[in-house]
Amino acid sequence: MATAAAVEPYLDLLRTHEPFSGMTHAECMRLFAHARVSYHAPGETLLEANVRARECWIVLSGRVRGDRSGGESGALALELVAGEMFPVGAILTGRPTISRFSAEDEVFALRLPAEDFVTCSREIPVLSDFCDKRLTFLLERSQKALAASYAAEGTAEQAIPKPLGSLVRRRPITVGPEATIEDALRLMQQYAIGSVVAVDGERRPLAILTERDVVPRIVLAQVPITRPLLEVASQPVASLTTEHTATDAALLMAERGFRHIAVVDRDGRLEGVVSERDLFALQRHTLTGLSGAIKRAETLGQLVVCANDARQLAKNLVAQGVQPLTMTRFVSRLNDQIVQRLLDWVAPRHAIDPAQVCWIALGSEGRHEQTISTDQDNALILDDREAPRDVAAFAREMNDALDQCGFPLCKGNIMASNPELALPLAGWREKFALWIDRGSPQALLSANIFFDLRPLWGCHALAEALRADVLERAAATPRFLKQLADNALETEPPLNWLGNLASTEDIDGRQVIDLKRYGIRPFVDAARVLALAHRVAATNTVERLERLGEAKVLRADEVRQWVDAFGFLQGLRLRVQQGAAFPSAPNAVALDALSPMDARILKECFRQARKLQQRLRSDYP
Amino acid sequence: MLPFLRRRASPEVSGPRWIALDLETTGLEPKSDRIVEIGGVAIIDGVIDLADSLHRVIADSGRLTAENRVLHGISAAEQYDGSTLSEGLDALIAWRQSAPLVGFHTRFDVTFIAAALGRLGSKDAAQAFERDFIDLAVIAPAVFPDIPARSLKDWSRAFGLPVRKQHRATADALATAHLLQRILARLPAEERSFAALQALERRRRWL
Known part of the structure; x- marks a missing residue:
């Protein structure tokens, strides 16, 4: 235990800073019981990124600079001065550090064991409040980094979204703006590469030609290979900087359907090309690829594999730092596609005409909020104007197939195969009106699931009509809203x-x-x-x-x-x-x-x- | 400049643990003046370890003069609760073990302690205590010839050392330890051993 005489000189210094200003002498003595003090010359590293922090550092004098791993950019750097602590977030979460900390000038720093800090942060109210505030700040400012650090699961090695700069494995093969298609194809052949980038005199990317472009744009279009490359290559080139992360690239690819992204430095000069394959060497499957695989699936067996891959992909996306809400949307989108693909096969076998029915998703699926383990909630709306027909066999086959794809049968039997949930539009209107007007406990439970309905397949107008009806009737029935609120x-x-x-x-x-x-x-x-x-x-x-x-x-x-x-x-x-x-x-x-x-x-x-x-x-x- | 802290345990015989020590006394004369306070901190591989520190206020050093009280800021109550000189010195020897000693005008502190030990009849302990010390009052000007500092206070100001309190034994020991950290960081790696610093001090005294 440190003597009071040894701690007090530093308390004099820290007394004007939060949270120490609010702590009692005894509390400070507890916090600093095993403190050490070190000096660091300018430029020296105090703490590396991507390591488990064993100590909490407090700057006593001088300036400490924190850099996000991978980046040299000033924008991402933070500067810490006397009284400030690091890496508080990493210590409280028990996860690896995100930044590298180094001495900007002459630095004296006080360091205490991480365990002491964690214990005190639980037991000293002022410190605890300080950490709360700090965490709220962290939550707001770095949701992304936070999500990324979840991936680490405590292992220091695989933390943080990788900066794209680190994924560039070799210098890109480039040609000048005057190059012909033949020049590009020869380079692709010679270096066994999937893409060639045309650059200007400053190495700024102008256009990109990839393997996939060759057949549709050159061979089938019968363009002579003596023509300039710029006539057939894609322009402009989708690019991100070396400081963007793999996650940024994945999202750009998924959103825009690109398979290659140029990685440029701060001045826009080409550093390399990252392909979808490079990117997802980190993970087994691609979002666009998986989405395509679902659309092409020909057998239930293939879809079952896709559904499994979707769950794996979801885990990887969380690991890559994709925000949870984006994540649940991805999952919902893929699940939608699986259901739609199944319906494309199953409906014709039962002579179901998509113009006359609507398959609707309910509950979390209706809200686009599906997580990885989720059971099915679905129903059918039939067109009133058609002769009533038996859809039970069709619905049952669908529910069973979904079950095999990993969406367990609903325990509450909220499934299209339930005859009460495959109704003509008028039947649904009547049912919903009854719930709204009567407001029995059972009706309220049902309203919570059914009123989040969303059309997945078939005649969407049927679902839209029903939804409009619900909105109108519910808003006009304050008694129902009050009951729903109480519930x-x-x-x-x-x-x-x-x-x-x-x-x-x-x-x-x-x-x-x-x-x-x-x-x-x-x-x-x-x-x-x-x-x-x-x-x-x-x-x-x-x-x-x-x-x-x-x-x-x-x-x-x-x-x-x-x-x-x-x-x-x-x-x-x-x-x-x-x-x-x-x-x-x-x-x-x-x-x-x-x-x-x-x-x-x-x-x-x-x-x-x-x-x-x-x-x-x-x-x- | 090589980062000093990356260095693991230094290879010299005395080991990686050094101690910085300071005494407060009633005056400058070891024979007649008394030790009022002992303060020390350990420096392990160049890092000050506050948990490895020693602090004793000596109760039987006689009544402090008003002047002493003002200078040291030691209250009568603090002195009343303090240790006897013999307890204080025992604690110091046990805490120091065989660690080399760093001080500012170290000879003064060492002589006071040896004299006190001698008066208590511990001639061997007195002799042992006088081994292995260096004086930053001599070394610091040799390493930083451009800085016109003389007193520990001057050095603290010049370097902005993070200890403001003065004339309390532990605070001064800490300031001394920080000065040592700055000196070590300035020296090339091979000159950071205790033996090298002793040699540097000897050369400086010859000049």
Whole structure:
């Protein structure tokens, strides 16, 4: 233990800085019980990126510079001066450091063991508050980096989205603007490469020709290979800088359908080319590739493989730092495609005409919020004007096929094969009207699932008509909205009276919280009530909140906080599902498994849920 | 300049643990003046370890004069709760072990301690304590000839050392340790051993 006499000179120095200014002498002595003090000459590295931080550092004098790994860019650097600490986020989460820290000038730094910092951050209120604030800041500013660090799962090696610069393996093969098609093809042949880039005198990319372009643009188009390359090559070239991440490239490729991206330096000069193949050497499958594979699948067996790949891809995307909400959209999109592909085969076998029925997704699938483990919720709307017909065999085959693809049969029998859920449009209207007018407990439960309906296949107009009907009728029935609000308020966020996390059940002797029921659902349910009340047609929770914000029903800052909190909860839930700690409860997270940072953010998320519920309560007293 | 801290345990006999020491006394005369306070911190591989530190206020050093009190800022209560001189010196010897000693005008501190040990009848301990020390008051001007600093306070100011308190034994020991850190960082790697610093000090005294 350090003597008071040895710690006090530094306390004099730190006393004017948060959080030390608010801490008692005894608390400071605890925090600094095993502190060490070192000197660092300008340029020296204090702490590397991508390592487990064993110590918390406090700058005593001089300036310390933090650089995001891979980047030399000034934009990403942060500067720390006397009284500031690093790497707080990495220590509280127990995950590898994101930045490299080095001495900008003459630096004296005080260092304490990470364990001491973590213990004190739990037990010293001032420090604990400070960390909370710091974490909220981190949550807002670096959601992406945070998601990326989840990937590390505690191993230092595979952290952080890779900067594109590190994926460029060799100097690109280039030609000048005057090159012919033949020049390019010869180079591709000679170096066994998939693409050639035409550059100007400053090495700035002008156009790109890839292997895939050869057949359609040159051979079939019968363009003589003596013609200039620029006539057939793609222009402009999609490019990103060396400091962009693999995730950025993956998203650009997925959004725009590119397979090659030029990597340029800050002045726009070509550094290399990253292909989809390079990028996804990191992972087994590609988003665009998988989407194509689903469309081309000819057998149920192939689709089952695609569905598995989609789940694997989802995990990899989380690992690459894709935001949870983007992630759930990806998953939903791929799942939609699987359902649509299945329907393309199964419907004709039962002589079902897509113009006369609509296959609708309900619940989370209807909201575009599917996670990795999700069972099916679907139904059928039939066209009134056609003669009633038996669709049961068709629906049953669909439900069974989806089950084989890894979407388990719905325990509540909310599936198209249930004769009560394959109704003509008029039947649905009648059913929904009954729920809205009567508002029995069962009707409210159903409304929560069915009112998030979304057309997947067939005649979308049938679903649109039904949805318009619901919006109109619900908004005009305040009694129903009040009942729906009461129902949404039944589940309270699991915080105890002190505002700390409270477990919702015990599994295997461990205290757990069911994130779906107590975390996700309060947001989903409240957003639904408000959307129905204000005739917002969106079904996705984030979209609902954003539309409500645009309509000035909710304040913009509240919307942002709620969307952030919802995003974090979905992200945590994805990680929990992947970890599969409790097979019987895929959404349960054990309190003792939460890192201090996750626990703090989770607490904040539940506080936000509470705020949203308060809003609902004041709207429906 | 090679980063000093990347260096692992230094190869010299005395090992990687050095200690910085400072005493506060009632005056300048080892025979008649008394030790008021002992403060020391360990420097391990160039890094100050606050958990490896020693601090004793000596209770039986006689009543401090008003002047001493103002200078050292040691309260009567602090002195009342302090150790006896013999306890303090025992603790110091046990804590130092065989670590080499770094100080500022080190001869002064070492002589005071040896004299006190001698008066307590520990001639061997007194002799042992006088081994292996260096004086940064001599070494610092040799390493930084352009800096016109003389006192520890001058050096603290010149380098902006992160210790502001003065004339308390531990604070001055810390300032000394920080000065050592700056000196080591300035020297080439092969001259950072204790033996090399002793040699540097001897050469400087000859001049």
